[in-house]
Amino acid sequence: MRTDVEYLEFLWPMRHYLITCGDIEGKSNIIAVSFCMPVSKEPPLIACAIGRGAYSCTVIERTNEFIVNVPSQSLKKQIYYCGFHSGYDVDKFKETGLTPQPARKVKAPIIAECVAWMECTVRQEIETGSKNLFVGEVIEAYADDALVKGERKVEYAHGNFPRKIYATRFEEA
Ligand SMILES: Cc1cc2nc3c(=O)[nH]c(=O)nc-3n(C[C@H](O)[C@H](O)[C@H](O)COP(=O)(O)O)c2cc1C
Numbered sequence: 001m002r003t004d005v006e007y008l009e010f011l012w013p014m015r016h017y018l019i020t021c022g023d024i025e026g027k028s029n030i031i032a033v034s035f036c037m038p039v040s041k042e043p044p045l046i047a048c049a050i051g052r053g054a055y056s057c058t059v060i061e062r063t064n065e066f067i068v069n070v071p072s073q074s075l076k077k078q079i080y081y082c083g084f085h086s087g088y089d090v091d092k093f094k095e096t097g098l099t100p101q102p103a104r105k106v107k108a109p110i111i112a113e114c115v116a117w118m119e120c121t122v123r124q125e126i127e128t129g130s131k132n133l134f135v136g137e138v139i140e141a142y143a144d145d146a147l148v149k150g151e152r153k154v155e156y157a158h159g160n161f162p163r164k165i166y167a168t169r170f171e172e173a
Pocket of ligand 1: 030161
């Protein structure tokens with residue numbers, strides 16, 4: 001016997017990421033994203049699916065840049081805050097206490113508390129159902145020294161997509 005399931009159920013768990021966008025000198029924003037993966041090695045490309053209703057979608061369309069910040073499990077509370085609140089309503093750096101720091105090449109800030117960072121410029125934007133898929137070329141990629149040298153180990157943030165978000169933000173959108 002087999003039972004029909006919601007197709008996403010069996011793709012989990014996925015890693016959680018914090019994507020920053022905007023301008024460190026002006027307004028910048030953080031969105032929690034799990035639909036994020038590498039799609040090419042040469043050139044190095046990352047694809048992230050971002051809901052069209054999200055403030056980040058508008059910002060990335062305008063600036064053509066974003067940063068994939070890799071959080072450890074210790075930032076789970078902040079990840080959920082960024083995943084349940086919109087930059088349309090709140091300043092997520094202020095509310096989470098996460099620290100914005102200048103990136104190397106793009107105007108958006110990196111999140112200092114994360115362990116690795118990938119600065120991207122948008123190569124392609126593709127409409128995919130309720131989301132837009134941003135394909136970004138990685139122009140800078142760097143990580144915490146101790147992590148690279150193997151002197152520090154982190155547990156990366158991962159888990160399920162909260163059902164509340166499914167129901168309230170996407171399925172009804
Ligand atoms: C763990 C987690 C993962 C999420 N993954 C995604 C995702 O991959 N794509 C997406 O569009 N939204 C995702 N969300 C929901 C957004 O983070 C949420 O809609 C957010 O409020 C949008 O923020 P913004 O309006 O400031 O851009 C996720 C939320 C959580 C908590």
